[in-house]
Every structure is written in structure tokens, then in C-alpha cells.
Amino acid sequence: MLVLTTAHRPLATPRARLPQPPAHPRKPSHERHRLRDLLLARLPKSGLSVEEQAQLRALLPAAQARNGGHSGTVYMQSITAAGWRGIGPAATVQLRPGPGLTLVTGRNGSGKSSFAEAAEMALTGDNFRWQGRTQVWKKGWRNLHEHSSPEVAVELCFDADSDGAKKPVTVRRVWHGEGLDESRTVVEQAGKPTGEDLHDVIDAEQLTLYRPFLPYTQLGAVINGPLTALHDEISRILGLELLSDSDTAARARAKTLTETENAAKALTATVIQELSTVDDPRAAEAVAALSGRNPDLDLVRALLKGHSAADEVHLSRLRRLAALEGPNLPTVTKAVSRLRSAATVADDARHGSAEDARQLIKLLDTALEHRRRHPDVSDCPVCGSTDLLDRAWAERTRAQVERLQAEAADAEAAHRELTAAVREMHDLMQPPPAWLQADEPSLAALWRDLTACRAAREPRELADRAERAAAVLADACLQVRDDAIRRITAQDGRWQPVAARLSTWLGQAEAAQATKPVTKQIKAVRAWLRALTDELRDARFKPFADQSGEIWRLLCERSSVSLGAIGLAGVGPQRQVSLPVSVDDADAPAFGVMSQGELHSLALSLFIPRATHQDSPFGFVIIDDPVQSMDPEKVDGLARVLDLYAQHRQVVVFTHDARLKEAISRLGLRATVMAVSRQIDSVVEVVPVSDPVSQALEDARAVARDPHLPPEVADRVLPPMCRLAVEAAYQVIARRTLRDAGLEQSKIQEKVTQPGPLTGLAAIAMGMEGAGPVDVLDAIARDHGTSARDLIRQLNQASHQTPTKPVGDRRDLVRRTERLAKAVQAR
Missing domain, CATH: 3.40.50.300 (P-loop containing nucleotide triphosphate hydrolases)
Structure with a gap:
């Protein structure tokens, strides 16, 4: 290349x-790990209490190792x-x-x-x-x-x-x-x-x-996307995600605590409404205890003293028994009937000819297979009878096998139905609920009697035992359930349910009360994290912001839109990238006053420091x-x-x-x-x-090396080509000189492309615009030697008039031109 x-x-x-x-x-410098060490080192002098420091340590995300990748x-x-x-x-x-x-x-x-x-x-x-x-x-x-x-x-x-x-x-x-x-x-x-x-x-x-990578479609997206996303991308580069993650965890913890408090408040309103409908003096006292700004938990505890945990356990037992469901007798009766019917059909099939049919099928299939393998032999291989296993025998035998298969299929269907009926019967005999043994042992024993019926091997025995046990258990369940309902009704119908509800409320109120000091601790932790984040963010973001700002100023040097110090602002949902913009010293909204070119320049100013970060x-x-x-x-x-x-x-x-x-x-x-x-x-x-200078020199070399080019043509063509190479070199320097002098691009283009001798272009390049040709040639001689001055004269003359003398050594002319062009470029 x-x-x-x-x-x-x-x-x-x-x-x-x-x-x-x-x-x-x-x-990578593993900023996350170093930031963790810095944060923990600052904790002792943070002003946070021991409890608050413990909360912060608990909120810190676990350290994570980076992934692989070649070094x-x-x-x-x-x-x-x-x-x-x-x-x-x-x-x-x-x-x-x-x-x-x-x-x-x-x-x-x-x-x-x-x-x-x-x-x-x-x-x-x-x-x-x-x-x-x-x-x-x-x-x-x-x-x-x-x-x-x-x-x-x-x-x-x-x-x-x-x-x-x-x-x-x-x-x-x-x-x-x-x-x-x-x-x-x-x-x-x-x-x-x-x-x-x-x-x-x-x-x-x-x-x-x-x-x-920065594709063109992303140029707009860098600034048109949500500024919170841009904020997060830059923060991760600065190695501050540990602080952001910790604040996120603290915010989530604070939200959980707040939800606990709000749930307790909501339950308070509900329980007060429920208590207000109960005609009981204790309910009125409970309403008074719950209605203040700070509910009187001690008074509620005193009211609940008569409502012991043992009472609640007993009441819960009665409620379980009142909701108990025993075996469904209609379903059991239907299953018993099916089982008995299936057993009868299966017995008939078992004592019939089904087994004989299966054995005979196997024997006849073997004989037919022998006939198939030896079609030319009709003698019986068992008894030796001749002309017995002929084609007519084979046809009769196949018909007999088909009849026997139908008979065997009926027997198999009867067996499958019996198996399904037994399985259905077993499914209806489930074990008793786990809590029933403790709540009502005698009923649990009857339930186990029903389950034990599954051990019966004979289908009719299973049907008889299951029918009797289910009837006994269903009757016992009905009695226990009715008794439990009566006993629940006999309980204190007004206060007991309310007391249970009040006990639930007390548990939530105590949990909410316990969150208050923790909420204060989390608030202090977040305040300290925000201060540390602001401090470190400002320090670490400054080099990034400086690069972005100066890249912007270089890209938009002559723009009336000025970009101030870029910053990262806010935390949580309010985080964003600050882009202070002014137009002729008047503050303005960044995206509203910028042209498309300025918006793209801003996007480049934000992308380049990120993509070229030292890590x-x-x-x-x-x-x-x-x-x-x-x-x-x-x-x-x-x-x-x-x-x-x-x-x-x-x-x-x-x-x-x-x-x-x-x-x-x-x-x-x-x-x-x-x-x-x-x-x-x-x-x-x-x-x-190639660049213009290299291209012009390459073209000139091609002419100089061509042995078939007539001398008169070479004398006319080669000097202008060499002049183009020197002219291209001086144009580069002239543009830079005029640019440094503060000229606009249009003026620069006009000056460096206007026709004239090489000395005029060289004068601009050397900062001697307006000087005469002699002075310019003398300056060229001082900078590059007298041979350079002679070459300029030769090239000028050859470009504006018919050559009066031959070029001479063509390759030497190209070499001298190349030396001068490179010397000019090196200025």
C-alpha cells in the first residue's frame, strides 16, 4: 500500500x-476491583455509623472476574x-x-x-x-x-x-x-x-x-438515543459501575422497606374497618389503638393476651376438620361395579379356549413358516406323513390362525379392562392427609383401612373390601365434619376471628416498625455513595470531557455554536449527559440549534474518547x-x-x-x-x-524509461509532468500556510489553484506572498540549493514555451524533481 x-x-x-x-x-486496569478497595478504605472515615457501614458492605455487589480474551x-x-x-x-x-x-x-x-x-x-x-x-x-x-x-x-x-x-x-x-x-x-x-x-x-x-465500530447510522444514535444510556456507557468506562450498582441495590432495599411500611399502613386501614363492624368492647379498644399516628402496639398485645396461640391452633384444627372431604361414595360405587364386571369377563376368558388358541397359533405359525421355506416339500417333518403339507393345507391353516387370533384378542381385551378397573379402584384409595393423624387419629385409622384394601390380590375381594371401607369412612368423615362445624359455631363468633386478624396485623406492624431505623441507615448510605460518586466521576471524567470538548472545538472551529464542559449529571432515573451549548454566547438547547454536521461532530466527540480509552x-x-x-x-x-x-x-x-x-x-x-x-x-x-506528488512522479518515470519515445516528444512532455509533481508539493504547503494564517477554505482554494509560474505558488508556501520571482528563487536556493533554483527555472520555461534545448538525461531530471518535491513536502 x-x-x-x-x-x-x-x-x-x-x-x-x-x-x-x-x-x-x-x-485493563480492573477499575471495579480497585474501586471496591478504595470504597472500603474510606469507610472508617466516612462518618457513617457502624450499622450504616455494615449495610453498605452488604449492598456491595460480589466481585466478578473479567472474561477471557487474548492478551x-x-x-x-x-x-x-x-x-x-x-x-x-x-x-x-x-x-x-x-x-x-x-x-x-x-x-x-x-x-x-x-x-x-x-x-x-x-x-x-x-x-x-x-x-x-x-x-x-x-x-x-x-x-x-x-x-x-x-x-x-x-x-x-x-x-x-x-x-x-x-x-x-x-x-x-x-x-x-x-x-x-x-x-x-x-x-x-x-x-x-x-x-x-x-x-x-x-x-x-x-x-x-x-x-x-462507528457506522454512519450510529452517528445520529449516539446523541439521539436516551441520555441515560449514554451516561451508563461512559460511567462503565470510567469504572464507576460498582458505585452505580451499589446505589441500585440500596434503592431496591429502600423500596422493599417502604413497601413493608406501606403494606402495614394499608392493612391498618382494613383492620380498623373490620373492627368497626364488631359489637365487642375489645374491638372498640383495638380501633382506638390502631387509629393514632403511631399505633399503640403494647395495647394491641394486651388485648390479644386472651387470644393465645393454643386457642388459634385449636381453632385452625377445627377449621381443617370442617373442610374435610371423605371418599365420594357415588364414584366408589361406580368403580366397584366396573371392577366386578371386568372380573367376570376376565374369568370367562381365562377358563375358555384363549390360552389354547395362543399356543395353537404359535404351532401353526411354525408349520406355515416351514412350508414357506420349503415349498417343494409336502411331507410333515414331525410325523413323517406324506403329501400332507400341501397348498390346500396351507390355506386352511391360515384361515384357522385368523379365527384363533380373534379369539385370543377378546381375551386380551378382557385382561386390559380388568387391569384398568383395578387401577381406578386403587386411585380412589389415597392415603389420609398428613395433618389428620394429629387432628383426629381414629379417623386417620379408618382412612388407612381403606388404603389397606389395595393389598387385595383378587379383584372381587378388592371390590368388596373397598365398598365396605369407603362406606364406613364416608360416614365417619360426615360425623367429624358436622361436629367440627358445630364446635366452631360454638366458639366466640365475634371476637375470635377478629383477634386472629388483629394478631396478623400486629406481626406486620412490628415488621414495619423494625424497618424505620434500617430505612434511615440506607438513606445515609445512599447520600454518602452519591457524594463519592460525584467526586470520583468528576475526577475520572475530566480527561474524557477535555478530549471530547477539544475534539468538538477542532471539528467546529469556525462554528457559532460553542460547547461547554461536558458532564455526567444525576443519579438513578435522573442520570444524563450534560451538553451545555451556546450560540454567540447565548445559552441554547444543544440539539435544537445544531446543524446536522454539528450533531455528527458532537457524536464523534463522544465516540472517539470512548473507543480510544486507555483501558x-x-x-x-x-x-x-x-x-x-x-x-x-x-x-x-x-x-x-x-x-x-x-x-x-x-x-x-x-x-x-x-x-x-x-x-x-x-x-x-x-x-x-x-x-x-x-x-x-x-x-x-x-x-x-497514490497521492498527487507520487502519481505525477510515477507518470514522469514511465516517460523517462520509455526507450521508444522520440526525443522531441520527451523534451516537450517530460518537463511539464515534472512541474506537476513540484506544483503538487508546493500546493500542500501553500494550503497549510494559508490555513495557519486564518484564511477561509474558499479563499485558499482560489489562491493555490490560480494559474501562474511556480515561483508564485512557492512564494505562498514560504510565506513570501507578493515577493518577486528573483527573491523567491533566491529563497529556494537558500533552502534547497542552487540546483533546485535551476530546476524551477527549467520547469517554468518548458511549461510556457517551446523547449530550446533537449532535456538531456531524462531519468536525472525525474530524480532531481523527486528530491525537490520531497524536500518541499518535508518543510
């Missing part, structure tokens, strides 16, 4: 303002797709696995965004463009021209711990069905499956936390179409931001907008540029793109 330019002079003004991103990603920083070496979106046959974007900016360009529909989506799908199993969409949106994921199974793959490199070597791993996602979710992931190394799972290679939590293991960032809706000034700012982060990250940008490539070239920034083109039947090709 070729670089876009070789010039790379730091732009002092913008970069001095922009906070430098981390020099390189580092391994080292991960870079992307290639992206491959086949049968996926706009890509038909397999196509690959090769990337240099390491820091640097790569620009993948191509017109709309060329398939470039398909590569970005392929990388996202390979590692995450999803694409943001489909999140929250209906199935209609997902139908276009397969390529229309490629009929083989789709697949996407990324080749990853991991920095080794010591020697710096790379360990390439390919993560491949292949589809085995028609649905988007019908895929599986294969991890390969050196072309062979490793047996690892995707999450053995990439930590799932870190992929969610530092998601390094992220991902050394790469993939951004799709960030240039849309941006004016030229913002495109320049975007180029600078991308270049800054590309110093320590692998930044891959997909775009159809040529302005970003032009801005990178004009600002003299290093970038690898590739072009994606799509041919018929979705054949996609990816080729490297």
Missing part, C-alpha cells in the same frame, strides 16, 4: 490545544467478505496492523461500507443498522449475485508481551441458513481451526464497553462515512483529529466523500488510501491509491 503524502510536519496550533490521547492502549493490543490485518451485502465473490481489504490512518474510498454502492459492516458482524454478530428494525430491513444482507454461502472474516494481530511479534488470528463467521442469525463463528490460526470460541479471543465485556484492548477504530453533512472547515478538522489519533491507533475510515482525502492531502497528513470499485455481478476490487 502507498501513503497519501510523505510530508508530515506537526501542526503546532491545533495540536497544542488538543489533549494527547494515550500513547498506546494498555491492559495484548489487537489490530486488524484484513477484512474479507463474500456473498455479503454489496460484495459478491470474495474480496479483501488489506490493512497494516498498527497505528496509522487508512482511508477506504469509493462511490455510493461500491461496497466499501459492506467491508465496515463485515468487520462489525464478524466480531459482534450484529450490525447497528439493523438494531431495532423490522425483518424487512434485514432481508438485504445477502448479496444478490453470489449464490454460495455468505461469510465475513477479520484477521487480527495481537502484540506479544515481550518480543513485539504478532500472532495473527482469523475470526470467520459463516452462514448455514437463510436467516441473518443462522451463522456460526470459527476461530482460525494459520488456516486451521483453533477450537476456541470468539470470546476466547475477544473479551465480550470489553467489546461492549469500548466498541470500536481498551482494541488498537483499531473503524468509522464509516463520518464526513456527510460536514462543511469544508469541519472536514479539515476531522482530518486533523483522525491524524492525531492515528499516531497511536489504527484508524480506518470508509467514505464516499472525496473531500476527506483532499483535506488529508492538502494538510500534508500521512494516510494510506485505497479505492473500492464495484463491477458487474457485484465483483468488488480494492486497489491502493
Whole structure:
């Protein structure tokens, strides 16, 4: 791959303002564990009571270890797709696995965004463009021209711990069905499956936390989604989720305590209403005890002294007996009748010819099988009779077998009916309830007598015993039930039920009373957690906010919309990201006054610090179409931001907008540029793109090396081509000089593209605009030597008049041109 330019002079003004991103990603710092230690270390001096500290320790979530994943920083070496979106046959974007900016360009529909989506799908199993969409949106994921199974793959490199070597791993996602979710992931190394799972290679939590993909559809979602979600994403990056989780647990605990109190209050109102309808002096006293602001629990306890637990146990026993249900005699009678009938039929079948029929069937089947195997032999193998087992015998025998089978079937049906009748009888003889032995032992004994009938082996005996035992038990149950109802009625019909209800209320009131000190403790714990959260959040969020703010200012340098200090505000449902905005020093709602380009710039300002956080293991960032809706000034700012982060990250940008490539070239920034083109039947090709200087020099070399080119043609063509290379180099520097001087982009474009001698363009590049040609040539001689001055004169003359003398050594002219162009770029 070729670089876009070789010039790379730091732009002092913008970069001095922009906070430098981390020099390189580092391994996760396990902030959650360190935060737990910090929180516990501060507890002794927190001002919380011993009880409150104990509550906080109980609320802390359990420590969780991070998932697996290869060690080292991960870079992307290639992206491959086949049968996926706009890509038909397999196509690959090769990337240099390491820091640097790569620009993948191509017109709309060329398939470039398909590569970005392929990388996202390979590692995450999803694409943001489909999140929250209906199935209609997902139908276009397969390529229309490629009929083989789709697949996407990324080749990853991991920095080794010591020697710096790379360990390439390919993560491949292949589809085995028609649905988007019908895929599986294969991890390969050196072309062979490793047996690892995707999450053995990439930590799932870190992929969610530092998601390094920003598709175009997510640009709007970053800011259009709920700010609570954005707040939570940033908080997790800052390692504050432990505090958030602890506050959530405290809030849930407080809610439970409040619900206990509210339930007691609701029950109080209900019990007061019930007591008010009871004509009993004790009920009136209970109403008075419950009606105050703070119910008199001691008075209620005194009222309940006469209502002992033993009384309640006795009453509960009577209620169980009053609701007791014995055997259902009609059902038992029906089952007994069925059993007796089935027994009679079974006896008839058993004493009939059914058994003989079964044995004879077996014998005749054996004889028929012998006849089938030996059709030419009619002698009986048992008795030796001749001409006995002939065809007529076989037909008679088969008819006899069919008659015998019918007789045997009737016997089997009788046996099955008898078995079912016995099972039904057994099912009706269930054991007594477990509580009955303690409540009414004699009745339990009768119930066991019924159950014991199941031991009868003879069906008629079972029917007789069950019929007698069921009748005895049903009569006894009826007597016990009627007696229990009478005894319950004889109880204190007014006070006893009310006392039971009042006892239930007392238990809930005591539980509610016990929650009050705990509620105060939880309130104190939450207040301390909020203060600690504010303190740590402000400290940890500041570098993030500084980067976001300065990225915004660089992207929107000439915008009338100013963005203040971004902040995380609120807790619980009120949490959000604060985005203070002003227009010409007047406060304004952020999203209401921003243009689409400014909204996208804001989204980038929030995404880049998150994706490039120092704890992220991902050394790469993939951004799709960030240039849309941006004016030229913002495109320049975007180029600078991308270049800054590309110093320590692998930044891959997909775009159809040529302005970003032009801005990178004009600002003299290093970038690898590739072009994606799509041919018929979705054949996609990816080729490297040279910068204007390199392209002009390459064209000039081709002319200089052509032995068949006539000298007079070379003398006329080669100098203008070399002039184009020097002119392109001076244009880059001239644009940067005018930009640093504060000129608007339109004015810069007009100045650097106006026709004229090379000395005019060189004068602008060297900050000598308006100087005469002689002074400019002298300055070129001082900077690059007299040979450079002579070359400029030669190229100028050859471009504006017919050459008066031959070029001479063509290759030497190209070499001198290349030296001067590179020297100019290096300014």
C-alpha cells in the first residue's frame, strides 16, 4: 500500500490545544476491583455509623472476574467478505496492523461500507443498522449475485508481551441458513481451526464497553438515543459501575422497606374497618389503638393476651376438620361395579379356549413358516406323513390362525379392562392427609383401612373390601365434619376471628416498625455513595470531557455554536449527559440549534474518547462515512483529529466523500488510501491509491524509461509532468500556510489553484506572498540549493514555451524533481 503524502510536519496550533490521547492502549486496569478497595478504605472515615457501614458492605455487589480474551493490543490485518451485502465473490481489504490512518474510498454502492459492516458482524454478530428494525430491513444482507454461502472474516494481530511479534488470528463467521442469525463463528490460526470460541479471543465485556465500530447510522444514535444510556456507557468506562450498582441495590432495599411500611399502613386501614363492624368492647379498644399516628402496639398485645396461640391452633384444627372431604361414595360405587364386571369377563376368558388358541397359533405359525421355506416339500417333518403339507393345507391353516387370533384378542381385551378397573379402584384409595393423624387419629385409622384394601390380590375381594371401607369412612368423615362445624359455631363468633386478624396485623406492624431505623441507615448510605460518586466521576471524567470538548472545538472551529464542559449529571432515573451549548454566547438547547454536521461532530466527540480509552484492548477504530453533512472547515478538522489519533491507533475510515482525502492531502497528513470499485455481478476490487506528488512522479518515470519515445516528444512532455509533481508539493504547503494564517477554505482554494509560474505558488508556501520571482528563487536556493533554483527555472520555461534545448538525461531530471518535491513536502 502507498501513503497519501510523505510530508508530515506537526501542526503546532491545533495540536497544542488538543489533549494527547494515550500513547498506546494498555491492559485493563480492573477499575471495579480497585474501586471496591478504595470504597472500603474510606469507610472508617466516612462518618457513617457502624450499622450504616455494615449495610453498605452488604449492598456491595460480589466481585466478578473479567472474561477471557487474548492478551495484548489487537489490530486488524484484513477484512474479507463474500456473498455479503454489496460484495459478491470474495474480496479483501488489506490493512497494516498498527497505528496509522487508512482511508477506504469509493462511490455510493461500491461496497466499501459492506467491508465496515463485515468487520462489525464478524466480531459482534450484529450490525447497528439493523438494531431495532423490522425483518424487512434485514432481508438485504445477502448479496444478490453470489449464490454460495455468505461469510465475513477479520484477521487480527495481537502484540506479544515481550518480543513485539504478532500472532495473527482469523475470526470467520459463516452462514448455514437463510436467516441473518443462522451463522456460526470459527476461530482460525494459520488456516486451521483453533477450537476456541470468539470470546476466547475477544473479551465480550470489553467489546461492549469500548466498541470500536462507528457506522454512519450510529452517528445520529449516539446523541439521539436516551441520555441515560449514554451516561451508563461512559460511567462503565470510567469504572464507576460498582458505585452505580451499589446505589441500585440500596434503592431496591429502600423500596422493599417502604413497601413493608406501606403494606402495614394499608392493612391498618382494613383492620380498623373490620373492627368497626364488631359489637365487642375489645374491638372498640383495638380501633382506638390502631387509629393514632403511631399505633399503640403494647395495647394491641394486651388485648390479644386472651387470644393465645393454643386457642388459634385449636381453632385452625377445627377449621381443617370442617373442610374435610371423605371418599365420594357415588364414584366408589361406580368403580366397584366396573371392577366386578371386568372380573367376570376376565374369568370367562381365562377358563375358555384363549390360552389354547395362543399356543395353537404359535404351532401353526411354525408349520406355515416351514412350508414357506420349503415349498417343494409336502411331507410333515414331525410325523413323517406324506403329501400332507400341501397348498390346500396351507390355506386352511391360515384361515384357522385368523379365527384363533380373534379369539385370543377378546381375551386380551378382557385382561386390559380388568387391569384398568383395578387401577381406578386403587386411585380412589389415597392415603389420609398428613395433618389428620394429629387432628383426629381414629379417623386417620379408618382412612388407612381403606388404603389397606389395595393389598387385595383378587379383584372381587378388592371390590368388596373397598365398598365396605369407603362406606364406613364416608360416614365417619360426615360425623367429624358436622361436629367440627358445630364446635366452631360454638366458639366466640365475634371476637375470635377478629383477634386472629388483629394478631396478623400486629406481626406486620412490628415488621414495619423494625424497618424505620434500617430505612434511615440506607438513606445515609445512599447520600454518602452519591457524594463519592460525584467526586470520583468528576475526577475520572475530566480527561474524557477535555478530549471530547477539544475534539468538538477542532471539528467546529469556525462554528457559532460553542460547547461547554461536558458532564455526567444525576443519579438513578435522573442520570444524563450534560451538553451545555451556546450560540454567540447565548445559552441554547444543544440539539435544537445544531446543524446536522454539528450533531455528527458532537457524536464523534463522544465516540472517539470512548473507543480510544486507555483501558481498551482494541488498537483499531473503524468509522464509516463520518464526513456527510460536514462543511469544508469541519472536514479539515476531522482530518486533523483522525491524524492525531492515528499516531497511536489504527484508524480506518470508509467514505464516499472525496473531500476527506483532499483535506488529508492538502494538510500534508500521512494516510494510506485505497479505492473500492464495484463491477458487474457485484465483483468488488480494492486497489491502493497514490497521492498527487507520487502519481505525477510515477507518470514522469514511465516517460523517462520509455526507450521508444522520440526525443522531441520527451523534451516537450517530460518537463511539464515534472512541474506537476513540484506544483503538487508546493500546493500542500501553500494550503497549510494559508490555513495557519486564518484564511477561509474558499479563499485558499482560489489562491493555490490560480494559474501562474511556480515561483508564485512557492512564494505562498514560504510565506513570501507578493515577493518577486528573483527573491523567491533566491529563497529556494537558500533552502534547497542552487540546483533546485535551476530546476524551477527549467520547469517554468518548458511549461510556457517551446523547449530550446533537449532535456538531456531524462531519468536525472525525474530524480532531481523527486528530491525537490520531497524536500518541499518535508518543510
